[in-house]
């Protein structure tokens with residue numbers, strides 16, 4: 312089941328995110344995030360501007376996806392949002408990422424958003440596969456921008472129009 316997240320979900324959302332931080336090379340974050348920090352992020356831009364969806368499996372949060380504003384405050388960018396998605400390792404490869412991305416594309420379109428993009432490490436082949444599956448294309452490359460204790464990894468920008 313996919314539903315909008317609420318503030319009580321911040322703990323599970325942060326925990327799933329931190330599993331990707333610990334796994335390494337999924338996100339450019341190298342330090343775990345606190346529940347309070349994630350809740351603050353969730354509440355900073357409520358509503359369709361910055362929103363979270365969670366996927367529940369047997370009452371447990373198995374993954375989440377979010378839409379975030381791109382350079383908030385710059386009005387001309389108001390129809391463009393950044394999408395992120397994180398699935399609990401025990402629930403990966405079961406189609407949950409696909410369901411969440413499909414849902415968020417539909418939600419974005421219904422909300423009047425025109426463009427979605429994701430920023431991801433170039434080594435994140437699984438996310439690239441997921442994005443390509445839903446029509447995202449490579450729009451940009453930031454070479455070597457992430458430094459993991461001396462190992463440099465670039466970032467890709469994958470995007471697609473939804474309207």
Ligand SMILES: CC(C)(COP(=O)(O)OP(=O)(O)OC[C@H]1O[C@@H](n2cnc3c(N)ncnc32)[C@H](O)[C@@H]1OP(=O)(O)O)[C@@H](O)C(=O)NCCC(=O)NCCS
Pocket residue numbers: 331337338394395396397398399402403404405406407408409410429430431435436437438439440441444
């Ligand atoms: C990337 C991630 C969100 C995918 O979620 P998931 O629930 O495991 O994905 P799904 O089971 O829906 O598979 C989605 C698609 O990914 C692609 N995919 C899956 N495994 C892949 C692999 N090893 N290599 C390339 N593409 C792969 C396929 O296109 C697959 O679709 P298909 O099964 O119809 O062929 C999940 O693995 C994850 O949370 N990873 C860690 C966090 C992360 O990297 N987040 C992205 C930061 S922007």
